[in-house]
């Protein structure tokens with residue numbers, strides 16, 4: 001594996017995007033502006049999903065999901081892998097990196113949510129971000145990403161890491177970087193999202 005560069009200019013908030021950052025950015029770009037550009041901290045302890053995300057590892061330990069994993073054509077795995085890709089400006093911890101039986105690699109991600117009959121775009125973009133990092137740092141192809149939706153029934157979903165998905169993901173990362181450089185973004189067009197937003201008292205939408 002190619003080691004990430006140790007740059008003295010490394011700034012975890014300004015120059016790299018994590019898959020979690022991208023979920024918030026997709027939810028509302030202005031939210032990212034308040035948090036990352038103006039450095040106004042969110043009150044994340046009040047947010048249900050964040051709390052649940054932190055509990056996920058305890059849940060994984062207590063649930064037997066081995067029978068689901070047998071559906072994946074893999075030969076080995078690395079767990080909790082911390083990666084930084086200078087090339088794509090992505091960083092993050094991947095729950096598992098799987099070596100597949102065709103010698104390609106795949107990210108596996110656990111979500112504390114129900115499956116709800118479709119794989120959300122944000123989850124596809126997250127899986128693609130993991131895939132780009134793996135391809136960059138391990139120099140091996142990634143054809144599929146996997147998600148296990150832990151709540152209720154441990155549903156396993158396979159995501160084809162297509163060229164279209166790669167292009168969309170890289171475009172989103174570019175847009176994220178423009179906001180970090182100071183571009184003031186539009187408010188989300190879904191006003192319902194503002195009801196539960198920790199920035200609603202300061203956001204002039």
Ligand code: SF4
Pocket residue numbers: 028029030031034187188193194197198199200203204205
């Ligand atoms: S109040 Fe609405 S528009 Fe403003 S940051 Fe929050 S979600 Fe975005």
